[in-house]
Amino acid sequence: MNIYDSVIIGGGPAGLSAGIYVARTGLQAILLEKSILGGQAITTDTIENYPGFPEPVSGFEVISLMEKQVRRHNLPIEQKGVKSVEYQKESDSYTLTLLNGEILSARTLIIATGACPIKLDVPGEKKFAGRGVSYCATCDGPLFREKEIMVVGGGNSALEETMFLSRFAKKVTIIHRRDALRGDKILQERVFQNPKIDFLWNSIVKEIKGNTQVREIIIYNKKEDSTSVHKADGLFVYIGTKPNTDWLNNMVQADKQGFLITDEKLSTSLPGLFAAGDCRQKALRQIVTAASDGALAGMMVYHYLQEKKFDNSHLGS
Amino acid sequence: MNIYDSVIIGGGPAGLSAGIYVARTGLQAILLEKSILGGQAITTDTIENYPGFPEPVSGFEVISLMEKQVRRHNLPIEQKGVKSVEYQKESDSYTLTLLNGEILSARTLIIATGACPIKLDVPGEKKFAGRGVSYCATCDGPLFREKEIMVVGGGNSALEETMFLSRFAKKVTIIHRRDALRGDKILQERVFQNPKIDFLWNSIVKEIKGNTQVREIIIYNKKEDSTSVHKADGLFVYIGTKPNTDWLNNMVQADKQGFLITDEKLSTSLPGLFAAGDCRQKALRQIVTAASDGALAGMMVYHYLQEKKFDNSHLGS
Numbered sequence: 001m002n003i004y005d006s007v008i009i010g011g012g013p014a015g016l017s018a019g020i021y022v023a024r025t026g027l028q029a030i031l032l033e034k035s036i037l038g039g040q041a042i043t044t045d046t047i048e049n050y051p052g053f054p055e056p057v058s059g060f061e062v063i064s065l066m067e068k069q070v071r072r073h074n075l076p077i078e079q080k081g082v083k084s085v086e087y088q089k090e091s092d093s094y095t096l097t098l099l100n101g102e103i104l105s106a107r108t109l110i111i112a113t114g115a116c117p118i119k120l121d122v123p124g125e126k127k128f129a130g131r132g133v134s135y136c137a138t139c140d141g142p143l144f145r146e147k148e149i150m151v152v153g154g155g156n157s158a159l160e161e162t163m164f165l166s167r168f169a170k171k172v173t174i175i176h177r178r179d180a181l182r183g184d185k186i187l188q189e190r191v192f193q194n195p196k197i198d199f200l201w202n203s204i205v206k207e208i209k210g211n212t213q214v215r216e217i218i219i220y221n222k223k224e225d226s227t228s229v230h231k232a233d234g235l236f237v238y239i240g241t242k243p244n245t246d247w248l249n250n251m252v253q254a255d256k257q258g259f260l261i262t263d264e265k266l267s268t269s270l271p272g273l274f275a276a277g278d279c280r281q282k283a284l285r286q287i288v289t290a291a292s293d294g295a296l297a298g299m300m301v302y303h304y305l306q307e308k309k310f311d312n313s314h315l316g317s
Numbered sequence: 318m319n320i321y322d323s324v325i326i327g328g329g330p331a332g333l334s335a336g337i338y339v340a341r342t343g344l345q346a347i348l349l350e351k352s353i354l355g356g357q358a359i360t361t362d363t364i365e366n367y368p369g370f371p372e373p374v375s376g377f378e379v380i381s382l383m384e385k386q387v388r389r390h391n392l393p394i395e396q397k398g399v400k401s402v403e404y405q406k407e408s409d410s411y412t413l414t415l416l417n418g419e420i421l422s423a424r425t426l427i428i429a430t431g432a433c434p435i436k437l438d439v440p441g442e443k444k445f446a447g448r449g450v451s452y453c454a455t456c457d458g459p460l461f462r463e464k465e466i467m468v469v470g471g472g473n474s475a476l477e478e479t480m481f482l483s484r485f486a487k488k489v490t491i492i493h494r495r496d497a498l499r500g501d502k503i504l505q506e507r508v509f510q511n512p513k514i515d516f517l518w519n520s521i522v523k524e525i526k527g528n529t530q531v532r533e534i535i536i537y538n539k540k541e542d543s544t545s546v547h548k549a550d551g552l553f554v555y556i557g558t559k560p561n562t563d564w565l566n567n568m569v570q571a572d573k574q575g576f577l578i579t580d581e582k583l584s585t586s587l588p589g590l591f592a593a594g595d596c597r598q599k600a601l602r603q604i605v606t607a608a609s610d611g612a613l614a615g616m617m618v619y620h621y622l623q624e625k626k627f628d629n630s631h632l633g634s
Binding site: 013016017020021024025026048049050051052053054062065066068069072073138141142160163164167168186190264265282283284286288289291292293294295296299300302303306 | 330333334337338341342343365366367368369370371372379382383385386389390455458459477480481484485507581582599600601603605606608609610611612613616617619620623624
C-alpha cells in the first residue's frame with residue numbers, strides 16, 4: 001500500500017494553505033475534505049480584513065483562489081471524510097479509515113478540520129447567515145456602524161464581542177436566557193457601564209425575520225411567558241464554539257472544549273501529527289491566522305520528515 | 318500632546334496587516350515606515366505561496382493591495398523613521414523620538430520592523446536580486462527546477478536550504494569560505510550524502526554576472542589565490558539574517574541575534590509593546606506568517622487597552 005508523506009484533513013484556509021506549502025516541498029501528499037472546501041470562510045459574505053484584498057470580497061471568492069493555487073501546485077484534493085485515525089507505533093505512521101471504507105497510510109497528518117459556532121437552531125438563522133446573522137464580531141462588527149444589533153449569550157465571548165460591537169453600533173442588546181450574566185466580573189462591569197448596551201433577561205430567540213437582511217427578532221420571555229418583536233439590523237450569536245475534533249476520539253491532547261493543544265511549531269502530543277487553524281487552541285481565529293498556521297504546519301511536516309529520514313531507517317533514503 | 322492608542326512601526330506585511338486590524342477596532346493609531354512600504358516582500362519578483370494569489374504575483378503588487386486596504390480603513394501611514402523609544406513607567410506609555418525630531422506618545426506599540434538577510438556586498442548582487450539572486454529557498458526554490466544553483470554559506474540555514482533546493486535543482490554547489498562546514502553534524506552528513514550537492518571550499522563570491530538573469534558567478538579561491546568562472550542559474554545567499562531591532566537599544570528582551578522574544582499573544586517583556594513579523598523569534602518567516610502576526614498584534618493591542626481602561630484610571634473612559 002502506498003504511504004503518503006502527509007495527509008491534510010480539512011479544506012478551509014488552514015488546510016488549503018498547508019496544501020500549497022506541502023506541495024512546494026515536493027512531498028507526496030493529499031488533501032481530504034468531507035464536504036465543500038472553505039470551512040467557515042465560505043459562509044462569509046463580505047471579507048474586509050484578509051490582507052491583500054482591499055475591496056470587500058466574498059469567502060467563496062477567497063476560497064476559490066486558494067483552491068486554484070493548491071491545484072496549480074498539483075496537490076490532489078479529494079472530497080472524502082475521515083472516519084477514524086490510528087497511530088501505528090511500530091511503523092511510526094498513521095492509518096486513516098475513510099467514511100467510504102477506504103484505508104490510507106501517512107507518515108504525517110495535518111489536522112485542519114476547523115471549528116463551528118454553536119447555532120441557535122431557530123427559523124431564519126440559516127437564511128440570514130451572512131445577511132445580518134453573524135458569529136464573528138471581529139469580522140463583521142465594522143459593517144454595523146450606527147445600526148441596532150442584538151447579541152445572544154452571556155459568557156465571556158458574548159460580553160467581549162458586545163463591547164467590541166458597541167464601538168460601531170448605535171445600540172447593542174444582549175439577549176440572555178438567565179437573569180444574570182455568566183462572564184467575568186470585570187467584563188460584566190464594562191457592559192453594565194456602557195450606555196449603548198441594553199439587556200433582555202430570561203429570554204430566548206424564537207425566530208429571525210427580514211427581507212434580504214435581518215429586520216426583526218422574535219423573542220420569548222420565559223419568566224413572563226410572553227413573546228415580543230424587536231427591530232434589529234443584526235444578530236450576533238455567541239453561545240459557544242465547537243472544534244471539529246470529536247472524530248479524533250481523544251487520541252491527541254486537547255483542552256476541555258476539544259481544541260487541540262500544540263506548541264509554537266504546531267506539533268501535538270503525537271509525533272508527526274500537526275494541527276492548524278481554528279481546531280487548535282489559539283488566541284485569534286481569522287482567515288489569515290489559519291492560513292499562517294497552514295504554511296507553518298506544511299513546513300514543519302517537511303522538517304519533521306527530513307529529521308526522520310536519518311533517524312529511522314524504515315523511511316528509506 | 319495627543320497620545321495615540323497605538324503606533325505601528327514598520328510597513329511590511331506585518332505592519333500593514335496590524336494597521337488593518339487596529340483600524341477596524343476604531344482605535345486612534347498611526348503607521349510609521351522610514352523608507353518605502355513593503356519590507357523584504359517588496360524586493361520579491363515572484364510570489365507563489367501567499368494564499369489567495371494563485372497566479373505568480375510580484376511583491377510590489379501584494380504590498381500595494383495591502384497598502385490600499387490600510388488606507389481604505391483610514392489609518393494614517395507616514396514616511397517617518399523612529400530614532401528611539403522610551404517607556405514612561407509613571408504614565409504607562411511610550412515616547413517616540415522620530416528621525417526628524419518629532420516626538421510622539423503612544424499607549425501601545427507594535428514593532429514590525431522586519432529583518433534583513435546579510436548581503437554579500439559584491440558587484441551584481443543588487444542588480445540580480447530577485448533575478449536569480451535570492452535569500453529565501455522556501456520562497457524561490459521551486460522556481461529553479463532542473464537548474465544549476467549555488468549557495469553561499471556553511472551554517473545550519475545554508476545546509477537546510479541547500480537540502481531543500483536539491484529537491485528541485487539539477488545541481489547545487491555550496492560555496493564556503495572555510496575548508497569545513499559550520500552546521501550541525503546531522504545536516505553535514507545529509508549534504509555530503511546527497512549526490513546532487515557539490516562544494517567549493519576556501520572560496521568567496523567576487524561578482525555575479527548575467528543578462529536579465531544570473532548566468533555566471535566569479536569565485537575567488539583564497540587558498541590557491543585563483544579566480545574561476547562558474548555557470549549558474551541562481552545564487553542563494555545564507556550568511557545570516559539580522560533583525561532590524563538595533564534602534565530599540567536592548568530595551569526589550571531579545572535572543573542573541575536580536576530577534577524579539579514574545580509569548581504566543583505577541584507580548585514582549587514590556588507592557589503594551591507587541592512584536593509582529595520577521596523581527597521576532599519565530600519558526601517560519603513568510604508573508605502570510607507576518608500578516609498573521611500583524612492581525613494578532615492588532616487585536617491584542619485592542620484587548621490590552623480594554624483591560625487597562627478599567628485598571629488604570631489615567632487612561633480615561
